[in-house]
Amino acid sequence: MAKLELKDFKVKPGKKVSLSDWKPDDDGGLSKSDGEARLEKNLAEVDELQMRFWANKSRSLLVVLQGIDTAGKDGVIRKVMTALNPQGVTVHSFKKPNDVELAHDYLWRVHTLCPGKGEISVFNRSHYEDIIVGRVHGFLKPKEIERRHQQINDFERMLVEEGTIVLKFFLTISNEEQLERLHARLDDQSKHWKFSINDVNERAKWPEYIEAFESMLSTTSTDHAPWIVVPSNRKWFRNLLVSEALLGQLSALNMKWPEPAEDLSKITLK
Secondary structure: OOOOOHHHOEOOOOOOOOHHHOOOOOOOOOOHHHHHHHHHHHHHHHHHHHHHHHHHOOOEEEEEEEEOOOOOHHHHHHHOHHHOOHHHEEEEEOOOOOHHHHOOOOOHHHHOOOOOOOOEEEEEOOOOHHHHHHHHOOOOOHHHHHHHHHHHHHHHHHHHHOOEEEEEEEEEOOHHHHHHHHHHHHHOHHHHHHOOHHHHHHHOOHHHHHHHHHHHHHHHOOOOOOEEEEEOOOHHHHHHHHHHHHHHHHHHOOOOOOOOOOOHHHOOOO
16 A cells, blocks of 8 residues: 655745645545545544543644635544544634634634643634635735734744644645535535535635635744645545544654552452
8 A cells, every 4th residue: 555655745844835736636646445444544543542642631732724615624524533532622613703802812712722731622724814814805914914924833833832732734625626516515405504605706716815825834834833735636535644644643642541640459349
């Protein structure tokens, strides 16, 4: 079976990114059946490792999912993250800020939702959304965008230095694939709830979004929190690559089961 090299999908810090460097329909040299079998194996291992992570309560993990509409953020959560024990996992989706949130700095609502020790938090869209939307729709000036990119780098560095692992995934699909997925939502009544008229308006801004994403990836992929670009035309490969990164990160911690607080050898059960 082909070996996936995560380094091939990581954005090198300081590199000017062109999303065309990654093929959205990449399959890693695997067949769908092999990929799905490998995914199931990965998730079984992740389940065990997450229990150790939860039991140790020494580190925390933040998973960031970003991508253009229909890229598959919900799909990753449904197919990958639901393999985890829900006791130690939370999922947050950042929508348009409300009045209370707008009265604070843009990272205020984000920091309070970061994971505690032993926890995994998944951001379905994230603190990057305030920059992407602001850039595409002209709410932010270039100097403000540059400043926020640096602030986010500093914010993530602080999280890492305080014990949080930051895993950032950018899901990339082709323009044609997005169109096909939007049509699928229109053609399937069970998916109408996913569709918004605004999706049509946002699709018209595809070039602006790609430019904003490339700038984001170029500026905010760091040694402490690098971006992983996930080719997502093939949903099974998208899920596999995310599981590979998650498994690799948890395995590298080499966590053992914590020692009991008391000497259990003296306990007698009758």
